[in-house]
Amino acid sequence: MIPDTSSKIIFTPIKNKRTFEEISLEIKRLIFKGILKPNDKLPSEIELARQFNVGRQTLREALRLLELSGFIAIQKGSTGGPIIEDTIFNTISNSFLDAFLMKKITTEELTIARLETEKGMLKYVIDNAKDSDIRSLKENIVQAKKHAKANIRPFRDNIEFHRLLAKASKNQMFVIMVESIMAIVADFFSRLEPEFDVSKRVIEKHEALLNAIIRRDRDKAMSLLEDHILKVGKRFQKIIDEVRK
Amino acid sequence: MIPDTSSKIIFTPIKNKRTFEEISLEIKRLIFKGILKPNDKLPSEIELARQFNVGRQTLREALRLLELSGFIAIQKGSTGGPIIEDTIFNTISNSFLDAFLMKKITTEELTIARLETEKGMLKYVIDNAKDSDIRSLKENIVQAKKHAKANIRPFRDNIEFHRLLAKASKNQMFVIMVESIMAIVADFFSRLEPEFDVSKRVIEKHEALLNAIIRRDRDKAMSLLEDHILKVGKRFQKIIDEVRK
């Protein structure tokens, strides 16, 4: 009898995904369940292909997905092979940078989002920062000053300052949001010619902000942060405009 | 003469990356430069492999990277092949979901980040929303009510409401941030048994919020939004606790 395709019984497809996608998902599930943990070593490509009963190429494509998604790293050499690793946050910030490079995000949009994100985060920093966080932030400023004195542009230290702030909020969502925003900012400043650099002046702003945080002066910290981010944003915009001229 | 490795001339490595990574980057650059645009059709795998002078396996691994990063889509069949496509935002929200499933982000952290992000976004919504945005939001509420009456859980409409809000802020960073957060929320509610569902009550909250936005009543809108997100967050937490018991 011919199947009645008009009936309400709908057959679900036996196989939705490509083989390499299924393998990738299978390994991801083992990680989600906690059966596979960071630093666990996976069998070699050949052995994995044998166990999943697939060809080498198929298995390699599955590894590519897992690698790019931040679930595994691959080491070459005799004791090498795939290792469970957690670099998802890295993956996310790379994608944000891609989006910026594709001009899907403008500098104005970035500055506004940065402003609101860091402002929203700041009260949690003031409430939740441990002594160790404060120490890290102080140490960051010392380092930045040292670099500035040695005529090394301290923009990497200055970017790290905001990462440390996010960490002190004790909220991983803020960590990844700030990480993503700063990945774009870092990419921008790393391409910058030294004469455009203003990162020395930034250190003082960071120091003032940190002192307000230590005093738990929420209003002062908020206005310092807002002023600082908007200034950097304007500088950002100005440089882009000049380059485009 | 033996090369003086102690000299200051440092040879940069000829090849940093694996071949498939270089190919992926090369195609990405063409996209960044605007030479390749969405809907442009790329040559077939075999032709691309020929042009890059690599094997097909290597080229396929490059395509996997581009596909997962949201730069291309691949269609099978006679007129198929790789097509330039822009689904980067999709890629990012998938990674956030991965991070949540790996328990790198807790429900409390998600709720707090959601609260601060949407609050920070709200003033831009009030300032920048066009009539068309308001119409979309109104239409969303009509749809949600229709679904609720037909006994179809309107949680997808309710999630869409927040996406529409982000769109009305006219800031792509907010769009992707809210998209990422709501991807996690959507995943959560889609697994939920119907008896736990509260999405009918949510519609009223959305309606009140929308009215405050239309009236440009910033304070009222802000407090309605805060109240709504915190309630959903508590519900979220409660269900997770019950499941874990």
Added chain:
DNA sequence: TCACATTTGTCCGTATGTATC
């Protein structure tokens, strides 16, 4: 409806590069 061409998906065999012991 059917046969055909094109393209992706998959497998296999082989060779080379590379890190470790």
Added chain:
DNA sequence: AGATACATACGGACAAATGTG
């Protein structure tokens, strides 16, 4: 330095999907 075990890469082959005449 040599052996070993692994990833990287190439080329050929066939299966499966898909649009076209």
